[in-house]
Amino acid sequence: MPTNLKNKDIISIKELTKSDILNILEKAQKLKQKPQPKLLSGYVLGSCFFEPSTRTRLSFETAMKKLGGNVIGFADPSITSTKKGESLYDSIKIIGQYVDVIAMRHPLEGSARRAAEATDKPIINGGDGANQHPTQTLLDLFTIKECQEKIEGLKIAIVGDLKYGRTTHSLAQALINFNARLYFVAPESLQMPEHICNELKAKKIIFSKHKNIEEIINEVDILYMTRIQGERFPDPMEYERIKNVYILKESMLNNVKKNMRILHPLPRVNEITADVDNTKHAYYFEQAENGLYIRQALLALTLGKL
Amino acid sequence: MSNQKKSPLKDIRAYKVFAIKEGTVIDHIKAGKALQIIELLKLDSNNKIVTLGMNFPSKALKKKDIIKVEQKELTPEEANKVAILAPQATINIIQDFKVVKKFKVKIPTLVEKLLICPNPKCITNNENMITRFKTNVNKNSVKVHCEYCEKIFDQNEIKNYNI
Numbered sequence: 001m002p003t004n005l006k007n008k009d010i011i012s013i014k015e016l017t018k019s020d021i022l023n024i025l026e027k028a029q030k031l032k033q034k035p036q037p038k039l040l041s042g043y044v045l046g047s048c049f050f051e052p053s054t055r056t057r058l059s060f061e062t063a064m065k066k067l068g069g070n071v072i073g074f075a076d077p078s079i080t081s082t083k084k085g086e087s088l089y090d091s092i093k094i095i096g097q098y099v100d101v102i103a104m105r106h107p108l109e110g111s112a113r114r115a116a117e118a119t120d121k122p123i124i125n126g127g128d129g130a131n132q133h134p135t136q137t138l139l140d141l142f143t144i145k146e147c148q149e150k151i152e153g154l155k156i157a158i159v160g161d162l163k164y165g166r167t168t169h170s171l172a173q174a175l176i177n178f179n180a181r182l183y184f185v186a187p188e189s190l191q192m193p194e195h196i197c198n199e200l201k202a203k204k205i206i207f208s209k210h211k212n213i214e215e216i217i218n219e220v221d222i223l224y225m226t227r228i229q230g231e232r233f234p235d236p237m238e239y240e241r242i243k244n245v246y247i248l249k250e251s252m253l254n255n256v257k258k259n260m261r262i263l264h265p266l267p268r269v270n271e272i273t274a275d276v277d278n279t280k281h282a283y284y285f286e287q288a289e290n291g292l293y294i295r296q297a298l299l300a301l302t303l304g305k306l
Numbered sequence: 307m308s309n310q311k312k313s314p315l316k317d318i319r320a321y322k323v324f325a326i327k328e329g330t331v332i333d334h335i336k337a338g339k340a341l342q343i344i345e346l347l348k349l350d351s352n353n354k355i356v357t358l359g360m361n362f363p364s365k366a367l368k369k370k371d372i373i374k375v376e377q378k379e380l381t382p383e384e385a386n387k388v389a390i391l392a393p394q395a396t397i398n399i400i401q402d403f404k405v406v407k408k409f410k411v412k413i414p415t416l417v418e419k420l421l422i423c424p425n426p427k428c429i430t431n432n433e434n435m436i437t438r439f440k441t442n443v444n445k446n447s448v449k450v451h452c453e454y455c456e457k458i459f460d461q462n463e464i465k466n467y468n469i
Contacts, residue, residue: 012456087433110429110454129427131456195458 006304009116009123013134013170018177025142025151027306028290028297031067039305040069046099047073048092049126050082050106055266055288056126056135060103063295072099092118101302103295122302124295130166136265137170139294140224141178143287147261148221157183157216160226160246160271162192167265168226169196172207176200182207183216187242190228212245218255223248225264225271225284250275263287329354329376331398331405332388337361339391340371345469346391346420347384354378367394389413390420390441393448393461413441413448421450422466428455437468 002023010016016024045064049057052075061071074080082091088111095102096119104115105126112125112132127133145151156175162168162184172182172192182200184192184207191209200207210216217223228246233239247270248262261283264272268284276282300306335343340358343349349356357374364370379399380388388395389411399407419436430437430452438453448461 014456088429089433089435106429107427108429108432109425109427110452110456113454114429114433114435128429129455 004304005298005301007120007122008302009112009125010134010298010302011112011116011123011125012132013137013174016134021138021141021174021177024138024294024297024301025145027301028138028142028293029146031296031300032290032293036067036300038068039300040064040067040303043069043100043303044098045069045071045073045299046095046102046104046121047071047075048095048102048104048106049073049075050077050088050104050111051127052076053105053126055291056105056133057103059288059291060124060126060135060295060299063292064299066292067296067300069100069299088114089118092123095119096121101299103299124298124302127166130164132170133166134170135291135295135298136167137174138298139287139291140167140171140263140265141174142294143263143283143290144222146290147283147286148259151178153179153181154221155181155183155219156222156224157185157210157213157220158192158224158226159185159213159248161190161228161232162186162226163190164229164232165226168192168224171224172196173199176203176205180205183210183220184208185210185213185216185246187211187228187238187245189238190232213248213252217252217260218257221257221259221261223256223260223262223281225262225268227267227269227271246271248272248276250279253279253281256281325403326374326376326400327403329374329378329400330380331400332373332375332380332392333370333396333398334364334367334394335371335373335388335392336367336394337369337371340373342467342469343373343388343391346387346467347380349373349375349378352378385409385411386414387420390417390448390461390464391467393443394446413443416440417450419468421464422468423452423455423457424459424463424465425452425455425457428452428457430454 002019047061064071092115101122103124103126107129109129109131112128116123158168230239260281262281264284355376359372361369385397395411397409398405417439421439423430439450442449449458451458
């Protein structure tokens with residue numbers, strides 16, 4: 001039985017059970033198939049973005065509007081009282097008195113949990129520093145299920161910055177629920193952190209580490225690409241040496257499985273070349289669209305309307 | 307005969323640890339942690355006599371610190387605080403020069419206020435708020451898990467405390 005998510009905060013993917021996740025995916029699927037333009041009529045979303053965001057903010061705001069709700073908020077904390085030194089706690093306590101649900105992004109880790117202590121209204125975490133971004137993980141799972149027509153027992157490779165990327169950590173943790181076979185493709189200095197690997201081992205999830213995409217590309221159902229940021233490397237020489245190893249090109253797709261799909265949380269810079277976009281394997285733009293339905297489902301569920 | 311075999315150091319150590327009429331002896335503190343424990347328990351400001359021994363030889367810890375507090379029995383809450391800084395510590399309650407109670411400290415499953423998160427980007431280091439850590443004891447290692455930034459640290463990585 002999934003948890004009733006009415007008035008619940010969505011802070012961390014680890015706090016959602018498998019049945020919660022499946023429930024959210026199912027509700028998102030229904031909203032994708034059959035829009036409900038009046039479902040949240042009369043409700044107001046507080047869109048509190050203390051840090052720049054394009055997709056997450058716009059898709060939260062569009063999700064609310066497409067369900068008939070209203071949106072107030074800000075995309076730049078310099079225009080708020082934060083600039084005057086107001087604490088996050090006070091800001092959210094006050095905003096919580098105006099709105100029915102809050103979607104927020106903040107550069108500090110743990111900020112969403114702190115915000116949840118300040119208000120009784122549900123907080124949906126749209127990213128707290130390098131910590132969690134649960135709506136991204138849910139839309140990733142939704143997309144995996146959509147393009148593979150199942151979610152259990154898939155072979156999934158995660159490529160790029162696995163050390164610092166919050167998306168990759170949350171996805172690996174969420175896939176524990178679905179008995180995935182995982183392949184981690186990254187330079188050694190950016191490999192999946194030990195605490196995540198220990199969690200996977202404890203749950204008997206099979207995973208392996210690889211240094212290049214070619215080693216695994218023909219085996220997997222999902223190739224989840226992420227961006228490697230140059231500034232993560234203490235030694236710029238090392239970045240120069242490895243930066244081209246993690247670029248996906250059309251020529252690498254010749255012998256992949258027919259059902260293989262490429263995902264990416266976006267924005268991409270150069271890690272997937274443009275010629276891949278037109279292949280049947282590219283699925284990252286559909287993935288970004290799915291963010292809308294996942295966020296609709298979360299808004300409606302936390303407001304008790306689904 | 308056996309007395310002749312004892313090293314002078316052993317005699318001094320025994321004297322320092324056990325020659326107390328009433329009070330508490332905190333033994334098996336990892337070397338270097340005793341001053342922090344004294345600060346943490348505010349033992350320096352309770353007007354009781356406190357004796358601090360540092361760098362005693364120890365089989366298990368190689369080197370250990372010992373604290374002796376006269377006329378004060380440590381409460382279980384205070385003992386729990388000691389556990390975070392010195393997970394192997396033992397508490398000896400002394401009455402009339404005898405050890406009447408001896409127990410190992412136990413790390414609480416949730417530690418509030420005491421630890422400062424080593425992650426500078428954790429919200430707890432940027433707002434006026436209390437910290438909360440879950441603890442996980444595995445053999446000899448103690449891991450602490452920040453409930454806010456969700457990072458897991460080895461107990462040794464905690465360098466600062468809210469004392």
